[in-house]
Amino acid sequence: MWSFSQSKVLYKPFVAEFNTCCKLQAMKAAGKHLPKVYITRRIPPDGLTILKQSGSCEIEQWDSDDPVPRSELLKKVSGIQGLYCLLTEKIDKELLEAAGPNLKVVSTMSVGYDHLSLEELKKRRIRVGFTPDVLTEAVAELTVALLLATSRRLIEAVDEAKNGGWGTWKPLWMCGSGLTGSSVGILGLGRIGEAIVNRLKPFGVLKFLYNDVAPREELAAKISAEFVSLDELAKQSDFIMVCCALTPQTKGMCNKNLFSKMKRNAVFINTSRGAVVNQEDLYHALVNGQIAAAGLDVTVPEPLPTDHPLFKLKNCVILPHIASATVETRNAMSALAANNLLAGLKGDMMPKEVPL
Numbered sequence: 001m002w003s004f005s006q007s008k009v010l011y012k013p014f015v016a017e018f019n020t021c022c023k024l025q026a027m028k029a030a031g032k033h034l035p036k037v038y039i040t041r042r043i044p045p046d047g048l049t050i051l052k053q054s055g056s057c058e059i060e061q062w063d064s065d066d067p068v069p070r071s072e073l074l075k076k077v078s079g080i081q082g083l084y085c086l087l088t089e090k091i092d093k094e095l096l097e098a099a100g101p102n103l104k105v106v107s108t109m110s111v112g113y114d115h116l117s118l119e120e121l122k123k124r125r126i127r128v129g130f131t132p133d134v135l136t137e138a139v140a141e142l143t144v145a146l147l148l149a150t151s152r153r154l155i156e157a158v159d160e161a162k163n164g165g166w167g168t169w170k171p172l173w174m175c176g177s178g179l180t181g182s183s184v185g186i187l188g189l190g191r192i193g194e195a196i197v198n199r200l201k202p203f204g205v206l207k208f209l210y211n212d213v214a215p216r217e218e219l220a221a222k223i224s225a226e227f228v229s230l231d232e233l234a235k236q237s238d239f240i241m242v243c244c245a246l247t248p249q250t251k252g253m254c255n256k257n258l259f260s261k262m263k264r265n266a267v268f269i270n271t272s273r274g275a276v277v278n279q280e281d282l283y284h285a286l287v288n289g290q291i292a293a294a295g296l297d298v299t300v301p302e303p304l305p306t307d308h309p310l311f312k313l314k315n316c317v318i319l320p321h322i323a324s325a326t327v328e329t330r331n332a333m334s335a336l337a338a339n340n341l342l343a344g345l346k347g348d349m350m351p352k353e354v355p356l
């Protein structure tokens, strides 16, 4: 026999689907057109459910795990009112012209929005939604994991163990650097930087330093982090964690100038955007022993070609841009992007809107 909760679980989605169908039929019968929305990829279920159950838009979707080809995207956006996109789609003048004057909202399922031309969007009064906060914990967790994997040489050690390099226990073999008593430098202190600091405190870090466009006094006081110049951050840090947004000011900011000032045993971690780093300079710093190691979750380009010189270095750990990749986080991102889109279409306040 069904319990009440079982029947409710099965009954609820059916009712929602039925209601949506009725709403859509009624709109059609009244000769009303629903706003058209294009979704550029297969997305986690929560977001799609929210959009479908709203019954307030007509959805077309690129139903694949791979990006929609640009030529197809340019065709599909023609006449739409809402665009649900990912960080892989460049939303620029060409695309906005292809979309035409009906486009009201662009909602990206990402916290970063460097793939959107804000100037062009603003000119056209198109509102923009993004997904901060819901991914902070997952990104901070992955950043700490990448730091430990890099500083304690985990990937190299696993390879050695698997491939016969594990001769015997050796006092000087596979030594990395520990966090206890260290100084950690945060480049770009925001929500994610704060969450990283809070996770690193129990490891016994002695000092947290940060650099940003300006001091963030309230936040820094809360987590006991000290504002220093970029040079000072490079000189003093044992570990540098890049958590800033990609902007014209931060593009290429981590370059030979920075690497040449870092400690020779320092570890460099980037989970923000690849373009913040000059990869050629990083390669030389790693090869020449200017710094000890690097852990990257983001690169230029993405994917990084498998024959890229950085892949050949044992002291460089490269992940395929997975910082926010937990099931719960990706679902929350997809839901927030859907709610942003719906609010924008209605002309309501978005849960998370990029101020233009």
Ligand SMILES: O=CC(=O)O
Pocket: 087, 109, 110, 111, 112, 113, 135, 324
């Ligand atoms: O990189 C991931 C994001 O911007 O959400």
